[in-house]
Amino acid sequence: MQPAIILVSDEHTAFLLDEFGRYARDYDLHTATSCKGALEVTRTIRDAGGQVALFVTDTELPDAHVLEAFHAWRTVVPTARRIIAAHWEHFLERAPALRPGMAKGKYDAYLLMPRGVRDEEFHGAVTELLSDWGSTVAKPEVESVRIVAPAPTALTLAIRDYADRMGMPSGFYTPDTEIGREAVLECATPGEPAYPIVSTPGRPSFVATSVRDVAISMYGAPGDVKVEGLVDLAIVGAGPAGLAAAVYGASEGLTTVVLESEAIGGQAGTSSMIRNYLGFPRGISGMRLAQRARNQALRFGTQFYTGWDVESLETRPDGTHLLSTGGGSVEARSVIVATGVAYRKLGIQAIEDLVGLGVFYGSAMTAAREMEGYDVVVVGGGNSAGQAAIHLARFADSVTIMVRRASLAETMSQYLIGEIAYNPRITVQPCSEVADGGGEGRLEWLDVRDTTTGAVTRREAHGLFLLLGAEPNCDWLPPSVARDRRGFVLTGRDIPTDLWSHHLPPESLATTLSGVFAVGDIRAGSMKRVAAATGEGSSVVPLVHTYLAPTT
Structure with missing residues (x-):
């Protein structure tokens, strides 16, 4: 099943379907004439195990305000990108009321519906958003880096995160898979196999002991x-x-x-x-x-x-x-x-022992995809923390931004504060800090201290992302x-x-x-x-x- 693009309009469905014909090879195109109809299509795709990459909607729908429609669709598929394609008769008239919603992250782009063939300005925006979706959500079609190990570890996650940051899609495999067995045979040595085994383009598989090994394999020292x-x-x-x-x-x-x-x-x-x-x-x-x-x-x-x-x-x-x-x-x-x-270290040994096992310094793009269905905590009040929280909210059930200050206003850009306030999956917990944490082999709980009263409470958490400020590298x-x-x-x-x-x-x-x-x-x-x-x-x-x- 290919990823889906859902086109929603009461008046211009056929026109949009024709305009999006160029994507039919790589995406399944679906149409709907209302918010409710698009919601039914979305649920059908999700229940069948498919993915929705993009919603494209007209500026008005017969049964809901377009921003309410985005909210409804987002509750079913939070990872999809969202576009308003305004008909040229209404583009300027409706822009003032709709564009503020884009600033709050309610959707990704307000575009003029194409007026003729080869409107590459329009399609450039569409492919840009599809590319962003593909690099952060979709399973890669071509893997530049393959990692083989019996189970994910701090090192395997660090390698995958490094590959993501280098723009090189990666895949993880266990030794009992076909790809895993081939890698084990290629690295065969006397005794038990060593892991993780890493394959990079044009080079034989090797056992990695650090991220640096992978960097050297890719680019040379x-x-x-x-x-x-x-x-x-x-x-x-x-x-x-x-x-x-x-x-x-x-x-x-x-x-x-x-x-x-x-x-x-x-x-x-x-x-x-x-x-x-x-x-x-x-x-x-x-x-x-x-x-x-x-x-x-x-x-x-x-x-x-x-x-x-x-x-x-x-x-x-x-x-x-x-x-x-x-x-x-x-x-x-x-x-x-x-x-x-x-990023400055938290300084709690129990937390440091779980780095890579539910605890991460920085936004850890790869780890975000592993947070589906979990409750996660982001510690930090800067822009990086806000961006991480918004990205994590596409996957996790809930995201809590934890800061020692009384609010985010002093340290975070207003556009991020507005987007966070709109997102129902994100909660800001002021005057709080992590006091302890633990779990059986990976993070499962955190102790949180109220910085004003000193009271400590325990909460469940399967992900902790620490963006604690700056320490120089010199x-x-x-x-x-x-x-x-x-x-x-x-x-x-x-x-x-x-x-x-x-x-x-x-x-x-x-x-x-x-x-x-x-x-x-x-x-x-x-x-x-x-x-x-x-x-x-x-x-x-x-x-x-x-x-x-x-x-x-």
């Missing part, structure tokens, strides 16, 4: 790739700031190398949907944004090496820099530090790079005056080490937003050019 001589620019970190610096640096003629220890995209790459990034009116997932930026940088000649942490930065007497990793080193005339931040930097008391890199006028050269402050994104710059979340005082990080990544390149100018 820095030591496997010959970096020809001294490069103009080495960027440490491939989050939004590092990717922007790579695009602008390479496009302006600098030989550019990017070193990333994990997945391209950094913390932003785990975001299920970024809705307030300029130029993407329907939003874009962090993974897609990162992969597009990576491809853009590759087009200009950037070299990417993933799988190794940068262990040290050494500056030589001639001013060049040596970046050392476990797999090799890179020599560069200038360095941009864009390593971002990591322990590898030498002491000559000044940092604030929290460990974030100081730049520009934030650097103490006694460290200025000739009584002049460094450039705005320059550090205390000549030729080394810092951008994005790792920089002290930075705004923790994707757009701000990309802005800094692009703004730093002219400073790099100025620094290199005397020797070019």
